Amino acid sequence: MKSFRLTEKEMVSLAKKYPTPFVVVSLEQVAYNYRFMREHMPMVNVFYAMKANPSQKILDTMVELGASFDTASAGEIETLHQMGVPGERMIYANPVKTIGGLKTASQCGVRKFIFDDASEIAKMAEHVPGAEVLVRIRVKNAKALVDLNAKFGADPSEAVELLSMAKKAGLSPVGIAFHVGSQSLSSEAYIEALLLTRRLFDEAEKAGMHLTMLDIGGGFPIPGEDGTDPHAGDIMDAVARQLERLFSGVSIWSEPGRFICGTAVNLVTSVIGEKVRNGQQWYVLDEGLYGTFSGAMYDHWKFEICSFNKGEAQKTTLLGPSCDSIDFVKRDVMLPRHSIGDLMLIPNCGSYTTASATTFNGFAFAQTVYREDEPEIFAIGMEPVRKHLAYA
Numbered sequence: 400m401k402s403f404r405l406t407e408k409e410m411v412s413l414a415k416k417y418p419t420p421f422v423v424v425s426l427e428q429v430a431y432n433y434r435f436m437r438e439h440m441p442m443v444n445v446f447y448a449m450k451a452n453p454s455q456k457i458l459d460t461m462v463e464l465g466a467s468f469d470t471a472s473a474g475e476i477e478t479l480h481q482m483g484v485p486g487e488r489m490i491y492a493n494p495v496k497t498i499g500g501l502k503t504a505s506q507c508g509v510r511k512f513i514f515d516d517a518s519e520i521a522k523m524a525e526h527v528p529g530a531e532v533l534v535r536i537r538v539k540n541a542k543a544l545v546d547l548n549a550k551f552g553a554d555p556s557e558a559v560e561l562l563s564m565a566k567k568a569g570l571s572p573v574g575i576a577f578h579v580g581s582q583s584l585s586s587e588a589y590i591e592a593l594l595l596t597r598r599l600f601d602e603a604e605k606a607g608m609h610l611t612m613l614d615i616g617g618g619f620p621i622p623g624e625d626g627t628d629p630h631a632g633d634i635m636d637a638v639a640r641q642l643e644r645l646f647s648g649v650s651i652w653s654e655p656g657r658f659i660c661g662t663a664v665n666l667v668t669s670v671i672g673e674k675v676r677n678g679q680q681w682y683v684l685d686e687g688l689y690g691t692f693s694g695a696m697y698d699h700w701k702f703e704i705c706s707f708n709k710g711e712a713q714k715t716t717l718l719g720p721s722c723d724s725i726d727f728v729k730r731d732v733m734l735p736r737h738s739i740g741d742l743m744l745i746p747n748c749g750s751y752t753t754a755s756a757t758t759f760n761g762f763a764f765a766q767t768v769y770r771e772d773e774p775e776i777f778a779i780g781m782e783p784v785r786k787h788l789a790y791a
């Protein structure tokens with residue numbers, strides 16, 4: 400699949416206009432990724448997991464495309480509410496919710512909630528009585544970059560019992576949710592989870608609960624540091640085949656984060672210093688681990704580093720600008736020679752990057768530039784992203 404990548408000419412033109420570091424967002428790529436998912440899994444509604452990248456124009460684009468949203472906090476629900484997104488277009492997917500979050504959800508008309516423990520039931524019954532609830536189960540996946548099943552998910556053997564406890568408390572038990580882990584490189588974990596979930600749907604039916612909703616989580620992958628395509632389309636096709644076979648008539652949604660925004664953003668950063676240590680070339684960049692590269696810490700992400708400089712590549716280490724010695728962006732990356740002021744390009748850095756950046760040590764956030772706002776730099780055949788009007 401295609402991903403947004405600046406050419407050298409575009410990067411240089413932008414760097415004349417904006418001081419580095421800056422990130423360039425392609426809203427067209429965001430729309431492409433959304434449509435890609437809908438085409439490969441037509442039966443799956445998209446609830447964008449906004450924690451991956453809550454940039455305003457990305458949210459606006461998702462609203463205009465007709466997407467719904469996965470939220471985890473009062474703040475995320477309020478942001479969407481203020482944009483005019485109705486509560487039916489949100490799910491409160493954090494298995495453990497704050498009382499403030501539940502109150503906000505109630506005020507904003509959010510009706511769908513996920514839980515993974517009996518202790519959450521009384522909270523939901525009190526603050527959002529009668530709400531539709533899905534139980535999140537723990538699933539296995541050795542092929543995911545980020546394991547989301549260590550912290551989250553009930554044991555599948557307890558799922559039906561949890562749903563019937565919710566029912567007794569006056570909530571409406573409607574379905575099951577799972578998340579195979581982020582950046583899942585194969586379809587196996589999804590398929591295994593779907594087979595397991597089908598058995599739980601049948602078990603629930605026997606227990607007198609007719610389940611109507613299935614949440615297959617996120618996890619769909621984007622290209623990693625070597626830039627190779629992980630074939631997310633094939634994974635989606637395999638998932639769609641099982642959904643058709645096992646869950647016809649069920650309302651299904653996915654909560655993609657990384658897949659929607661990961662490939663839509665490039666970072667441009669400059670070399671601000673250099674040194675030789677242990678015989679190796681080191682460069683200090685104007686963006687580091689406390690900024691857009693925060694994903695290296697929190698998301699275990701290995702960033703692809705591109706340079707347009709010519710010359711023989713040699714083992715190089717890249718550091719961030721802060722005065723913390725943890726601020727190593729990347730060690731032993733093969734790069735040609737650079738001088739102070741030279742630019743580097745980091746593609747595929749739209750997810751879990753700017754969202755977790757800080758201004759530690761007084762370094763400002765990388766400025767966000769939108770490709771669609773730069774018609775003189777990008778020859779834009781303005782594909783109408785704004786096909787759907789905002790919820791009126």
Ligand SMILES: *Cc1c(COP(=O)(O)O)cnc(C)c1O
Pocket residue numbers: 448450451469492493578580581582616617618619654655656657658
């Ligand atoms: C983070 C998260 C997602 C998004 O996962 P990706 O792997 O980025 O697609 C979806 N659902 C829940 C509940 C999450 O916590």
